[in-house]
Amino acid sequence: MFSHLDKNNQPTMVDVADKSVSERTAHAVARVFLPPAVREAIVEGDSREAAAERLPEISTKKGPVFQTAIIAGTMAAKRTHELIPFCHPLGLESCKLTVSLDGDHAVIDCRVRVHHKTGVEMEALTGASVAALTIYDMCKALSHDMVIADVRLLSKTGGKSDYTAG
DSSP states (O other): OOTTBOTTSOBOOOOOTTSOOEEEEEEEEEEEEOOHHHHHHHHHHSOTTOOTTSOOOOEETTEEHHHHHHHHHHHHHHTHHHHSTTOOOOOOSEEEEEEEEETTEEEEEEEEEEEESSOOHHHHHHHHHHHHHHHHHHHTTTOSOOEEEEEEEEEEESSSOOEEOO
16 A cells, blocks of 8 residues: 555645654655756856866856755755645755756755654655756756656665665
């Protein structure tokens, strides 16, 4: 039986009243394929004296792309319960988003933590997804050939069981 269906097969929010509060974490990723026009803009937009550990940044008329994606992903993770009907509202204790370049892809990494009665998988997935969508939105003037892919949960801890992607 699905956890979000009641005995009459009707949609319902899971009752977490009897669950124990524990530390819950989740780690999700998303990838955005960056076609040549976008990759070239990233290289051209980066100052040549930038430190090697700093992510090259691209700015469009809308602002700094990767920094804005991190902010948007964080905001989305915090508001997941407003977007996904049966998610419980959670006061996230930590939401860490990073964007890195891997060849012709931007890789969004979202790690979320809370002490609560329910997990944060959806918050991590939502954060990674919205960050990817933000990159697309901010770069679409350069190319519509971007592809958002591989949005997935890598791990979760807390609750009944832990999970690590195989």
